[in-house]
Amino acid sequence: MSDITKQSLTELVENIKNKKLSSTDVTKAFIDRSEKSEELNAYITNDFTSAIDKAKKFDQKPNLDLKLPGIPMAVKDLFCTKNIKTTAGSKILNNFVPTYESTVTENIWNEGAILLGKLNCDEFAMGSSNETSFFGNVQNPIDKNLVPGGSSGGSASAVAGQLTPITIGTDTGGSIRQPASFTGIVGLKPTYGSCSRYGIVAFASSLDQAGPMAQNVKDCALLHEVISSYDPKDSTSIDFKRNHFSKELTNNIKGKKIGIPKEYRVDGMPKEIEDLWQKGIQYIKDCGAETIDISLPNTSYALPTYYIVAPAEASSNLARYDGVKYGFRAKGENLIDMYEKTRSEGFGAEVQRRIMIGTYVLSSGYYDAYYLKAQKVRKLIKNDFDDVYKKVDAILTPSTPSSAFKIGEKTNDPVSMYLNDIFTVPVNLAGLPAISIPAGHDSNGYPLGLQIIGKAFDEQNILNIAYAMEEKINFKNKITDWWIK
């Protein structure tokens, strides 16, 4: 079957369960395509040889009751994988081989999936274009020299390019939803506390969440069901009853109330995005749901708040990279000199910039003016959401203020790069779940996404809305295989 890699996760699971395909067939097909796709630079490390061994082993004694029976998949290189190099896209972890497994990936392997390899990402997940990776740019399968978004850029590129049927990313300020939008796939950022952070290389601990990325909503729901679990090893993991998201998925959203926040109509937003949003509103109505104009008055303060909170937490989290216990070490004349050179040579420019911002806002004399102020504004942003959720069940917005941009276009202007996350960041600050679904194309044929934001722990509802809209939108991703010779 030559079209194995075109199949959705749901189809692959079905075909493996019906014995129409073996895990070995499927694994080989994705490896073959991954090997032909080096130009995308989606992988940092591959584990193809042992993937085939594991697939053969699965086929000898297949457990077809599992949720991901013999399904191969690659994951973002921010998840620690036992005995497989985990770099976080950084030189400073270039030689780091974890001796333990992240809970999220452990959950995935326990359901029968097989690791294909580790996917490229922005260094320590800090970036919106995958250009800050020590391992180079990732190409967007949509067009040559187009960024795939970031920080889960390799993940988005690998799903859109059919190098893996599904994947997981992490989202601190939009790092799942923005690349999903740029590559025409579905990406879910779960409620803070739904997926364990144990074994994920930390960026900003009060914002980081792992989440699924897939070709369609149903696949996304199934993978979310696998990765979401209570984990005592993560002190902020929340113990609540988790749904069987894929089983309970329904396109019946009649009577749901969907808020349309006026503050997301930002200055300079291209008409294409506004038109897409209007189309989305129409789809919602066609599904029998109701739209209500709402206001989230503090929206424009979300990004400045994020650029205090996230770097502050990052500067603390990244203090551990000192060249002593693991990772890269530079030679120094004494201990302090060794620390300073290790961090100067080991971290890239964007990571250093954010550590400097974070160090500054936490430093003596500035803490109240910046960090405390940001925590207060964060409260106001959360209050905005709490208020509107008294009236609506979910919120519909564009995922990004533009379609994917060219590689190099924004690298010299950090603020313009940061503005890319203007619609995604408020969700992380408020700890809410949100999903990006592909909803149309711009005049270049590049995909555009819509974002559905839910109440905390209401993933099922936004998955249902996404599922109903997906059916109406009937999106077809324009993948030409331009990178395959």
Next chain:
Amino acid sequence: MSIDLKTIKHISKLARISVDEERAEKLAGDLNSIFDFIEKLNELKTDNVEPLTSIAETTLKLRSDEVKSKNIREQIIKNSPQDNEDYFVVPKVIE
């Protein structure tokens, strides 16, 4: 507000990242444009707002104080850039 080179040098010391003159100037430019953007927060009055310190509205769970990983010295040392079997090795600290 303006972040000068002296401040950059000070922050880089605190952050333990060595920065040469050229990098310091570039960083000063970047940080100034980022902080110009952050200053927008001053438009908001927040005197009576409680800071949000935790997004997960739960209290930390208690657990019994048990050792769960035993004899993992080898695993811990495994990734160290320089070791002599049982210890992490760093440049000499005491003269």
